[in-house]
Each structure stands twice: as C-alpha cells, then as structure tokens.
Amino acid sequence: MKLGIRKPSLKRSISARTTGKLKRSIKKALIPGYGKKGMGILKDPKKALYNKIYSKLTFSIFNLFK
Structure with missing residues (x-):
C-alpha cells in the first residue's frame, strides 16, 4: 500500500x-x-475497502497548492 504523495498521470x-x-x-x-x-x-467489497484506505493514506501533489 502506498503512503504519501501520489504520482500524477x-x-x-x-x-x-x-x-x-x-x-x-x-x-x-x-x-x-x-x-x-x-x-x-x-x-466489490475488497476493492472498495482498499480504495478507502488508499485515499486516506495518500494525497495528490495538487492538494499541496490548495
């Protein structure tokens, strides 16, 4: 699981x-x-749980400018 800044695509x-x-x-x-x-x-409960945790642990680089 990734932690920190997400790489933008x-x-x-x-x-x-x-x-x-x-x-x-x-x-x-x-x-x-x-x-x-x-x-x-x-x-898909497994994927939904993963996405919820992932979105709480990571953030976009664009959020730093808000």
Missing part, C-alpha cells in the same frame, strides 16, 4: 475530465445502481 487526468455526459447517462439507464453512492461496497 496526465493520461488518466485527461480521461477523467473528458468522459462525456452522454456516456454517463447511457450507463445510468442500462446499469442499475450506476453512479449511486455506496454501490462499490456491494459490487
């Missing part, structure tokens, strides 16, 4: 910002529970 950052509203609305219509809070723990 330009590719992932651009991908996260350019996922369109249309794509999200289609997924929301087709997949029940998509985009709802707390669905990650039901779908």
Whole structure:
C-alpha cells in the first residue's frame, strides 16, 4: 500500500475530465445502481475497502497548492 504523495498521470487526468455526459447517462439507464453512492461496497467489497484506505493514506501533489 502506498503512503504519501501520489504520482500524477496526465493520461488518466485527461480521461477523467473528458468522459462525456452522454456516456454517463447511457450507463445510468442500462446499469442499475450506476453512479449511486455506496454501490462499490456491494459490487466489490475488497476493492472498495482498499480504495478507502488508499485515499486516506495518500494525497495528490495538487492538494499541496490548495
């Protein structure tokens, strides 16, 4: 498990910002529970727990400038 500053990824950052509203609305219509809070723990509890701990132990370099 990583501890401290996360290394930023330009590719992932651009991908996260350019996922369109249309794509999200289609997924929301087709997949029940998509985009709802707390669905990650039901779908994959091990991954959800890992992500929760990871986000508490690490921080982005951009958070230092806020």
